[in-house]
Amino acid sequence: MNPEAVITALNTHKVRYVIVGGFAAVLQGARYITQDIDFCYARDDENFKNILQAFSELHPIIRPNPTVPFDLIALQNNTNFTLDTDAGEIDLMGYIDGLGDYAEVVKRADEFEVRGQTCQVLSLEGLIDSKSALNRRKDFQLLEELKTLNALRKQSKD
């Protein structure tokens, strides 16, 4: 996994995105291991164009359908993608359960500086809401960590 390469490519091409899911939890301080990076992205023609330019450097393959090209038609007709890329597995999501689309998700993001790149990362409260909405057994431990991080952060502010 090469998060730096992905974030740099997205920023270079001015893609509007928010880092969500397990990797966002890691950047917020969770002790969690994930093998993919999840992004919520804005679904409009300008962002589609920028996404395709950014991903052209990463050679994306759509996971369940490797013969289907990751192109404008794919983006216009589908909301969520799992991509195998040169920088590792990437999930692109147009909608996040418990939060909504990019416009809603970005309102709940924190700005982070990672490897010299500015990026939007879903807040602890946003992560708690999205993981709670999914209500998956596999997220139980992470959800407890997120609640604890949130409490510790509040404690340190007092």
Add this chain to the structure above:
Amino acid sequence: MITSQIAEQLESPEDLKHILDEARKAGVDIEGLKHNLSLTPDQRLDQFLKALAWLEWAQQARPATRTHES
């Protein structure tokens, strides 16, 4: 009421103590999380990539160990 609204209301030390008690019961490494909060995002990323590399190494090493044992 969504969870974050509940979280916003967790102001009192009793509420925080309750969350930490529940976390301990669930096996959360509270000291580890406190340490992580003291790190920069870049340091958190370094720590994560190191742990991921170990995990991937262990996943690759496991079948070889099985073969050796058999």
